[in-house]
Amino acid sequence: MFSKWFTHAKRSAAGKVVSALLGVMCLWLVGTSAAVAVIEIEITQGGESAIPIAIVPFGWKGGGAPPADIAGIVSDDLQRSGNFSPLNKEDLIGRPVSGDKPRFGNWRIAGAEFLLIGAIDKAGENYNVEFQLFDVSQQRLLSGFNFKVTTQTLRNAAHQIADEVYEEVLGIRGAFNTQIAFVSVEREGGKKSYKLQLADADGQNPQAMLTSPRPILSPAWAPDGIRIAYVSFENRNRSAIYVQDRQQGSRKKIISKAGINGAPSWSPDGTRLAVTLSFEGNPDIYVLNVDDGATRRITTSPAIDTEAVWADDDTLIFTSDRSGGPQLYEVSSSGGRAERITFEGNYNASASVSADGTNVAFVHGSDIGFQIGTFDRELGLFQTLTDGSLDESPSFAPNGQMIIYATELGGRETLGAVSLDGSVVQSLSLDTGGVREPAWSPFTN
Amino acid sequence: MNKSISIGAVVVLSSMLVACGSNPKQTTTQTATASGATVNPVTIDGVDDGTQIDPDSIAGRAPKERVIFFDFNKSEIRPEYLEIITQHGRYLAQNPTGRARLEGHTDERGTREYNIALGEARAKSIARMLQLQGVSSAQLRSVSYGEELPVDEGHNEAAWSKNRRVNIIYEVEVEVQN
CATH class of the missing domain: 2.120.10.30 (TolB, C-terminal domain)
Structure with missing residues (x-):
């Protein structure tokens, strides 16, 4: 279906603008030059038939903040595709992590058709990232992987998780890790x-x-x-x-x-x-x-x-x-x-x-x-x-x-x-x- | 990779999960690959920005009107520029060691590579006219920058009309070709 998008001003007024300042994230990336310019991405119009998905912040047992907001990266990727509409954080009715059995009934009431949970664990210098994707109405596990990643490839792991969700749900290969x-x-x-x-x-x-x-x-x-x-x-x-x-x-x-x-x-x-x-x-x-x-x-x-x-x-x-x-x-x-x-x-x-x-x-x-x-x-x-x-x-x-x-x-x-x-x-x-x-x-x- | 195998394993696990309500134990492992973490940068500097022209040289004494403007998406020479081009033609024909570079430019409208071609067509229109007056092809060089080097970066007709141009640039007589 073809629908035209509005002018930039109108789109902003529609309140659909999601803005992500990404420059800060560059700091921990090894090998980038000191003067990395900030690139800003704005979603100026979302898809109308987007699939609601609950993406729960990944579990993290280490001290301090987790090394990356995997759920946030996956959520941004899926939202940008226009095919998914991730639930707002305040609408997440629970915080299950990898290995927990989700309360599917509650997630259905929250409006989620799919549920993505996961966890990050420290493994020496590196990390293990795992996730499970569930079909909420069928109460079924669709996919799950365990990634071994380095600090440099944490974001790539997140993009690959987004690719996996995209392909499982839509049957089309994702292009987030490109x-x-x-x-x-x-x-x-x-x-x-x-x-x-x-x-x-x-x-x-x-x-x-x-x-x-x-x-x-x-x-x-x-x-x-x-x-x-x-x-x-x-x-x-x-x-x-x-x-x-x-x-x-x-x-x-x-x-x-x-x-x-x-x-x-x-x-x-x-x-x-x-x-x-x-x-x-x-x-x-x-x-x-x-x-x-x-x-x-x-x-x-x-x-x-x-x-x-x-x-x-x-x-x-x-x-x-x-x-x-x-x-x-x-x-x-x-x-x-x-x-x-x-x-x-x-x-x-x-x-x-x-x-x-x-x-x-x-x-x-x-x-x-x-x-x-x-x-x-x-x-x-x-x-x-x-x-x-x-x-x-x-x-x-x-x-x-x-x-x-x-x-x-x-x-x-x-x-x-x-x-x-x-x-x-x-x-x-x-x-x-x-x-x-x-x-x-x-x-x- | 062996993804189909992995997915198959997960499907088995998922039925176990639903059946016994136990925690899913992941056995599938995939290593995330970094896309393009390695970029080895190249920097170009020391680019020649044009040689100082001796005012008494052939280049220095050439006719001073050296910009020819064009209509949108056109490479035909407008009648008001015929006289200026004729002056350059006469001058170059009389000074066979003189050399000129014809730099073709376009406005920003249209695709970049098409505009490279359009800028070249403009430079070549001028080259053809100069050659009709006896200028040798060895004295001329055409190069097109398309829309890449505007003189006015505005997005309106006033700016565009200034950018649709050919610059006639006289070069020093001995040039190193590469």
Whole structure:
């Protein structure tokens, strides 16, 4: 079901705003730089048919405060999906922990359809985190795990618990334990500083993998979740496409020809990049072997062809203005005749394809500006999901359920995320500058 | 991982739990993996921000009007700029060692990579006109920044009209190519 979201002001007035300041949590994360910028996530509109779930604070027998608020992290994750509505803390009628037998009747009266309980225990330097998920009406244990985690992976354990709840209840793989890449722009003195950053999908733990005084563009995750391709203008005469290993910190210039070197996108097998090059005259799509740099030209039109993405191993979807304005086209990844696939309006560009190849998200230009639209390749259905005026750079979550995109709120560059049905919207902003060009990571485990 | 096995074990446990009301004893173990805890950062600095131009050099004496503006989503040259471009064409043709970089830019509307292509089309419109006047292609270099380097960061037509441009930048005569 498609429902439009309101303007930001209206949404705030509706009292549905849940704001989470996340900067403090970064402090105990080892390896983050001293000046970690605060990323703030705001849930600006919740789902209407969300499933009520009671998430009880996890038990902790150690002294002092527990090392992480696992229940809080799980609750935030599930709420952000729009599919769940965690009970308010004051509505939790009991505090059972792992191993307790829940009083299902009471939880049913409290309105919970599902119940998640758990406990954290210290195990030497590390921790054990365990949880049980119950179906309240059936009074049945659905799932339970025991995680051995370190201080660094406590949050990941929480995200994996959220993934498990999501999959048990909805039958769809969760994408909470994934990452996003984005470009931030901060002003230091009179100069701009561009950073290619990686953060957890909830905005936590942002880390710059590349810092440059000149523009960085179009980050693209390899299927391994380790290599990232991007465009850098560090040489003022010529752009270049680099592939960087985020773990090693090593980078390799893949191509830098005269004219455009842009819009990299990884093939599903991780061996090739679709790119835009213009050294042969005007912008066309090429497929490039990452290992040896060999290129193969895919399109030859005299128009602008760019922004190719892989729908599957054999199919590319790209933007072309061969018919006048920019529209999306499909072409074989070995070349051949391209076929136009978008016909609504006169500006459709910058496609992202869901991992199963079913849905395409793209930038749709209309009288009121640029919004994120989607197109179902099987059913041919088109819909507009957002109502910003400068929304761009859509990128699907690896489970295809959310789309992250760049938007503008109050003159500031922020990121937005919208569910595939348009029913839940959230925004993510940086307190020290603008954020743009988000790219959601693949599943990596 | 061996998740299906784990879940199966839990289902058995759950029926035990309902049957005898005892505490569930977890036997399934899964180790949480850290997603992207390791990032090895790279910093680029010492980027050349342009060389000081000698005012008596070819670059220093070039025509002073060096910005050409465009209409939204267009790369055609507006008639009022023909005279300025002609001056540059004549000057470069008369000074064959002179070199110019044509930097194409767009406003923020539309997608970033499409705007890179649009900015290049603008730079190339100018390059074509210059070449018609006898400027050699070796004297010219086109580079597009799309919407990445606006001169005015406003979100209105007044700002956008300033950002849709090509900057003609004269370079020192000996350039290191890479």
